[in-house]
Amino acid sequence: MVGFDTAAAAALMDELTAISQRAAAAIKRVGETGDVRIKDDGSPVTPADEAAETVIRDGLADLDPALPIVSEEQAARERPRVDAGSYFLVDPLDGTREFIAGRDEYAINIALVTDGTPLLGIINAPALGLIWRGVVGRGAERIAAASGAPAPPQAIHTRRRPAEGLVAVVSRSHLDAGTLAFLARFPGVRRIASGSAIKFCRVAEGAADIYPRLAPTHDWDVAAGDAIITAAGGRVVAPDGARLRYGTADLIIPGFIACGDQTTIV
Numbered sequence: 001m002v003g004f005d006t007a008a009a010a011a012l013m014d015e016l017t018a019i020s021q022r023a024a025a026a027i028k029r030v031g032e033t034g035d036v037r038i039k040d041d042g043s044p045v046t047p048a049d050e051a052a053e054t055v056i057r058d059g060l061a062d063l064d065p066a067l068p069i070v071s072e073e074q075a076a077r078e079r080p081r082v083d084a085g086s087y088f089l090v091d092p093l094d095g096t097r098e099f100i101a102g103r104d105e106y107a108i109n110i111a112l113v114t115d116g117t118p119l120l121g122i123i124n125a126p127a128l129g130l131i132w133r134g135v136v137g138r139g140a141e142r143i144a145a146a147s148g149a150p151a152p153p154q155a156i157h158t159r160r161r162p163a164e165g166l167v168a169v170v171s172r173s174h175l176d177a178g179t180l181a182f183l184a185r186f187p188g189v190r191r192i193a194s195g196s197a198i199k200f201c202r203v204a205e206g207a208a209d210i211y212p213r214l215a216p217t218h219d220w221d222v223a224a225g226d227a228i229i230t231a232a233g234g235r236v237v238a239p240d241g242a243r244l245r246y247g248t249a250d251l252i253i254p255g256f257i258a259c260g261d262q263t264t265i266v
Contacts, residue, residue: 019059024126095196105195111223121227134231158260178214200225
């Protein structure tokens with residue numbers, strides 16, 4: 001597959017946003033009905049996850065049948081193959097635990113990865129009525145969509161590290177000892193717990209400064225947020241500062257640090 005450039009990725013943005021909105025409608029339509037199943041990796045899956053995935057996979061296949069699609073629920077059924085070039089990376093309902101608990105902190109993640117790097121990202125938070133999206137090199141934006149008809153996009157940017165009062169977003173369900181130890185390096189840091197990839201969005205829009213996760217997670221949990229933060233002027237790196245590696249055999253990111261201002265972790 002030939003890799004996408006920024007112009008080609010940007011040309012897909014509105015159609016991908018519309019696909020995410022159809023998935024959001026599917027989640028709301030199905031709601032919390034049906035049985036919750038536990039997958040082999042111990043994570044839950046609901047009928048809403050599966051309904052959203054079907055909508056997204058069908059929409060992406062219609063948009064560009066030649067591009068491979070790697071999605072969370074499909075990967076649980078069969079081992080995906082990730083080749084060089086470009087592919088879509090999807091988490092149809094990120095934050096399933098939050099969704100089951102009745103919280104608003106769940107999201108739909110759609111990323112376009114090219115040559116091992118997330119180039120485009122969309123994170124749709126249906127319960128919040130917000131969509132964040134970005135193309136690396138083209139900027140990032142937020143859309144208010146609670147009223148049904150999306151409002152015009154507003155440009156967003158990460159913020160400079162404050163002299164004091166650093167704000168960190170952390171996982172509500174997966175806060176680990178390594179992440180807590182890392183945050184202890186920043187005296188007076190204020191922690192805000194949240195679910196799903198919405199945490200990336202808070203950094204991208206300048207509402208928070210850093211989002212560390214020093215425990216393993218999957219590619220589809222990270223890629224869309226990586227693209228949005230990078231497009232907004234920030235960075236997402238491995239704990240040692242190296243570039244993240246997407247498309248490994250197990251599709252696992254061992255850990256990452258997302259920050260709005262790179263001096264935060266230098």
